[in-house]
Amino acid sequence: MPREKVYKHSYKRGFKRRITIHHTRYYILMISRYRKIFKNRKIIIASINRDDVITVPDGLIVCDVCGNQINTDNVLFLMIGRHPWGAICEQCRQRYHPKLPIITASET
Numbered sequence: 001m002p003r004e005k006v007y008k009h010s011y012k013r014g015f016k017r018r019i020t021i022h023h024t025r026y027y028i029l030m031i032s033r034y035r036k037i038f039k040n041r042k043i044i045i046a047s048i049n050r051d052d053v054i055t056v057p058d059g060l061i062v063c064d065v066c067g068n069q070i071n072t073d074n075v076l077f078l079m080i081g082r083h084p085w086g087a088i089c090e091q092c093r094q095r096y097h098p099k100l101p102i103i104t105a106s107e108t
């Protein structure tokens with residue numbers, strides 16, 4: 001995991017004070033498609049009377065930007081700090097986030 005960038009910021013409010021802002025860091029995380037996070041997934045559509053459960057096939061991964069299927073061995077995730085925004089295909093990464101660093105997830 002990359003260390004978050006810390007920006008030191010000082011301001012005056014009657015007296016001098018220092019605060020620290022943890023800046024949200026954006027990056028691309030590369031994860032193997034064979035990891036268990038892609039297994040046994042389901043989508044639950046909640047409604048008043050009943051919930052519909054749709055199971056997602058293990059091999060099916062789609063880009064959360066354009067909806068195209070991702071078939072590569074490694075899947076890219078757009079990360080905002082420690083939180084995954086979603087999967088992103090290589091075309092969308094190049095188009096919208098070409099400058100973000102790509103970090104490979106550890107295999108554990």
Ligand SMILES: [Zn+2]
Nearest residue numbers: 063066089092
């Ligand atoms: Zn895409």
